[in-house]
Amino acid sequence: xxxxxxxxxxxxxxxxxxxxxxxxxxxxxxxxxxxxxxxxxxxxxxxxxxxxxxxxxxxxxxxxxxxxxxxxxxxxxxxxxxxxxxxxxxxxxxxxxxxxxxxxxxxxxxxxxxxxxxxxxxxxxxxxxxxxxxxxxxxxxxx
Amino acid sequence: xxxxxxxxxxxxxxxxxxxxxxxxxxxxxxxxxxxxxxxxxxxxxxxxxxxxxxxxxxxxxxxxxxxxxxxxxxxxxxxxxxxxxxxxxxxxxxxxxxxxxxxxxxxxxxxxxxxxxxxxxxxxxxxxxxxxxxxxxxxxxxx
DNA sequence: CAACGAATTAGAACGATTCTAAAGTGTGAG
DNA sequence: CTCACACTTTAGAATCGTTCTAATTCGTTG
Numbered sequence: 001x002x003x004x005x006x007x008x009x010x011x012x013x014x015x016x017x018x019x020x021x022x023x024x025x026x027x028x029x030x031x032x033x034x035x036x037x038x039x040x041x042x043x044x045x046x047x048x049x050x051x052x053x054x055x056x057x058x059x060x061x062x063x064x065x066x067x068x069x070x071x072x073x074x075x076x077x078x079x080x081x082x083x084x085x086x087x088x089x090x091x092x093x094x095x096x097x098x099x100x101x102x103x104x105x106x107x108x109x110x111x112x113x114x115x116x117x118x119x120x121x122x123x124x125x126x127x128x129x130x131x132x133x134x135x136x137x138x139x140x141x142x143x
Numbered sequence: 144x145x146x147x148x149x150x151x152x153x154x155x156x157x158x159x160x161x162x163x164x165x166x167x168x169x170x171x172x173x174x175x176x177x178x179x180x181x182x183x184x185x186x187x188x189x190x191x192x193x194x195x196x197x198x199x200x201x202x203x204x205x206x207x208x209x210x211x212x213x214x215x216x217x218x219x220x221x222x223x224x225x226x227x228x229x230x231x232x233x234x235x236x237x238x239x240x241x242x243x244x245x246x247x248x249x250x251x252x253x254x255x256x257x258x259x260x261x262x263x264x265x266x267x268x269x270x271x272x273x274x275x276x277x278x279x280x281x282x283x284x285x286x
Numbered sequence: 287c288a289a290c291g292a293a294t295t296a297g298a299a300c301g302a303t304t305c306t307a308a309a310g311t312g313t314g315a316g
Numbered sequence: 317c318t319c320a321c322a323c324t325t326t327a328g329a330a331t332c333g334t335t336c337t338a339a340t341t342c343g344t345t346g
Binding site for chain 2: 083119130133139140
């Protein structure tokens, strides 16, 4: 009963610093979301899942803001969008070189470190095109 | 002016045969769509693009039927769904082992033959999971 | 060619995402 | 420290692709 605050001050401070670095105003909502996203290791979220999480944590943030924030974080290089499912957009806090296992049934993403996987034999793209990125999705199922 | 029919009889006949083989009733709409999809080499379509195409060809098929048909063809193994874009579902008439270049800006998919590309070092999936398929998307941009 | 199950359809419904316009909030100047 | 203003947030409407619904139409088999 001594301490009602949910997050240690350090997390908020770190989140604020990170936002400033990225050129984003550290608003209450952004700090809150950044805290959830970045305080523990790599995470994969959807707008909906993050909104649920922040709401459950007792913080009022609109779904529209969650969408805005995810996109702003992505533009700022703090997040990476992962396209694996036609129905849902995923965001990954791991912005480094890596790939994914995807368990479609449950909407579960699991990182595969970039070093462990290698794609060989990618042909030269047709004239006028250049490679932006190579995404590998290993679709898995429960057995 | 002698010949107003758009498709040679052979195409319709081939399409009909293909549908019968797949255990699908050769209805007017399905024959029409199968004709468009399979008479020339490999193709990538969205429901919308195929609907536009069939409509432009002067045939009346509802969008719902295009969706139904694409899914039925996919279940029957005549098509393969390709997930590259969060906003749109693509269907590929090439059901063999291969990968894709994807030009996001224009929604353009280009096949990469399965033999030319190789993915090495895919880790064993976490316990209880087994690999279903490995998808590689080479995202490209105009330069 | 009748009859029955399968397929098609228009339009409503849906879920995810984006937009809109109005209200609220960081921040830098003074 | 306060104010003003640009930037943010928000609720709710709108939009997009897709799926569903219930009624109609069509292929097939007897």
